[in-house]
Amino acid sequence: MKTINFMGPRKIWFGISLALLAVGLIFLIINGGLNLGMDFVGGSSIHATIGKTFEVSEIREIMDKYDPEATITHAGQNRDQVIVRTKLSFDNEKRAEIIKAFSDKYSIESKNISFETIGPTVGKELAMQSLIAVLLAFAGIMIYISVRFEWRFGLAALSALFHDTAMMVAAYAVFQIPVNATFIAALLTIIGYSINDTIVIFDKIRENLKIEHNKKIDYDNLVNVSVTQTLARSINTSVTTLITIFALYFLGVPAIKDFAFPMIIGVVSGCYSTIFIASPLWVILRQKFKVSGVR
Numbered sequence: 001m002k003t004i005n006f007m008g009p010r011k012i013w014f015g016i017s018l019a020l021l022a023v024g025l026i027f028l029i030i031n032g033g034l035n036l037g038m039d040f041v042g043g044s045s046i047h048a049t050i051g052k053t054f055e056v057s058e059i060r061e062i063m064d065k066y067d068p069e070a071t072i073t074h075a076g077q078n079r080d081q082v083i084v085r086t087k088l089s090f091d092n093e094k095r096a097e098i099i100k101a102f103s104d105k106y107s108i109e110s111k112n113i114s115f116e117t118i119g120p121t122v123g124k125e126l127a128m129q130s131l132i133a134v135l136l137a138f139a140g141i142m143i144y145i146s147v148r149f150e151w152r153f154g155l156a157a158l159s160a161l162f163h164d165t166a167m168m169v170a171a172y173a174v175f176q177i178p179v180n181a182t183f184i185a186a187l188l189t190i191i192g193y194s195i196n197d198t199i200v201i202f203d204k205i206r207e208n209l210k211i212e213h214n215k216k217i218d219y220d221n222l223v224n225v226s227v228t229q230t231l232a233r234s235i236n237t238s239v240t241t242l243i244t245i246f247a248l249y250f251l252g253v254p255a256i257k258d259f260a261f262p263m264i265i266g267v268v269s270g271c272y273s274t275i276f277i278a279s280p281l282w283v284i285l286r287q288k289f290k291v292s293g294v295r
Contacts, residue, residue: 004228006275007220007283013276017163024170034169037178040127042118043087048102049112050080059084062101066094071178073254089117130184134165137191145195149202152285157198160278164194167269168262182258190266197237197274201230205279219286223279231275238271 006013028034038045056072059082063070067086075081090098099110138158146154168187172179204226209217245267249260 002228003221003224004231006224006227007280010276010280013280017167017272017277021166021170024166024173027170027176028173031173031176034172034179035176036127037180038085038087038118039180040124041087042089043085044090045116045118046082046084046086046098047075047114047116048082048084049076049108050082050102050106051108051112052080052106053078054080054082054106056082058105062098062105065101066090066098071254090115126181130181133184133188134191137188138162141191141195145199145202148199149206152282152289153202153206155285156278156282157195157202159281160198160273161191161194163273163277164190164266164269168265171265172262177261180258182255183262186259186262186266190263190270193241193267194270194274197234197270198278200233201227201274201279202282204230205282219283223283227275227279234271234274238267241267 056074059072063072063084063086067088070084070086070088073083073085075083095115099113102108102113103110138161141161142154142158144154145157165187168183168190171177172183205223208222208226242264245260245263248256249264252260
């Protein structure tokens with residue numbers, strides 16, 4: 001197989017990433033931050049058992065009076081239940097009005113409608129726990145890669161993971177998608193997925209590095225050969241994964257879509273960073289911090 005020159009236009013690869021991240025940053029500033037969902041800022045969740053099939057637009061007509069931005073999803077095995085999530089907290093009077101509106105429209109008893117309130121304190125705790133989880137994942141990966149390979153591999157891999165995380169945040173900033181707990185779950189999943197692909201390429205680089213250790217090494221060519229040798233695997237893995245995630249996104253319920261969308265962004269970004277970001281960064285670090293010997 002002909003060796004592909006990935007290293008030659010590396011400034012272009014870096015430039016594409018920086019441009020996309022800059023767009024995300026601009027939208028982040030314009031919108032005043034991410035659109036944090038109920039899980040992080042608090043709010044109310046309404047769970048009603050309708051007892052028959054219904055259209056989301058029907059529930060929307062009820063909720064538009066109280067919160068036009070509330071999210072509405074089907075629930076239950078027979079899709080005869082509804083879950084409404086809103087960032088607002090309702091007092092007893094408003095709750096009574098909503099219960100009456102549901103009862104009048106669907107002739108259901110008030111006991112079939114329940115409210116759950118999440119306070120802002122709980123949301124802040126969840127945000128802090130999510131941040132700690134992500135930082136611990138980054139730290140664990142950095143330690144593992146540094147021990148398994150060397151610290152330059154670890155730093156390059158960590159930079160690629162930060163790239164993937166920033167891309168997912170940028171996408172949410174541009175489209176103003178509510179950030180809830182499912183986003184954090186998808187983010188941690190992508191971190192694990194992306195590092196797996198990166199390790200495959202790094203392992204091939206190390207293997208080729210050992211073969212060439214008695215020669216004057218052209219690191220650019222070494223990476224080009226290594227990435228070319230693993231390219232088919234990286235692309236095939238990403239494509240097959242995306243097929244499954246797209247199926248979940250287009251055929252799944254809204255709750256599944258909330259998980260699938262960041263996964264799509266993450267898989268695409270992870271494949272890109274594995275090929276075009278991690279390996280070139282390793283070459284830069286290797287040339288800047290030269291050492292003798294190979295681990």
